[in-house]
Amino acid sequence: GAVVSQHPSWVICKSGTSVKIECRSLDFQATTMFWYRQFPKQSLMLMATSNEGSKATYEQGVEKDKFLINHASLTLSTLTVTSAHPEDSSFYICSARDPSESYNEQFFGPGTRLTVL
């Protein structure tokens, strides 16, 4: 399957700082990428859909001014958690669809574990 990378794999930061997470599709071009968040013992919750060259589409209850998404190229989307607080500590995972796959499979990055102190 397609390969998606994510960086960093983990980050610890102080409350009030901003953290940027990168998601890259390595062997295909992704016009659409997705950002998920997973709290312990819970499922993946879609936060937003990242569209190359246009604004992201946020799910209900996700603050767009707090979780800034930029998808400036066909292989890179970034998620910036602004003014992070301890309740933002979570596992953030991006995914992308390979347009050559007809069944709309999504492939996931390895995730970023964010801990806010």
Added chain:
Amino acid sequence: RKEVEQDPGPFNVPEGATVAFNCTYSNSASQSFFWYRQDCRKEPKLLMSVYSSGNEDGRFTAQLNRASQYISLLIRDSKLSDSATYLCAVNTDKLIFGTGTRLQVFP
């Protein structure tokens, strides 16, 4: 009602057992269906896509019932290495996950 529902388990089974997971979805317009496997503190990995005709990959068989809006995953001859959380996912314009079913295979 949640869009995608799964029994959270855990399912504790001995090696060699056959185990089945079910997942129901509420949106009849859903277009594609998947089973993912997630190991502890890792990202989900695609296990199988689920097609209307059903499909099999080695010890794993997936079925889709559109009329009743559920998908299933059957694992035969369970191995210790099958221990993980199995997530069903349903796609309309976005991919929605169930809560996952934890499987623990013991010797």
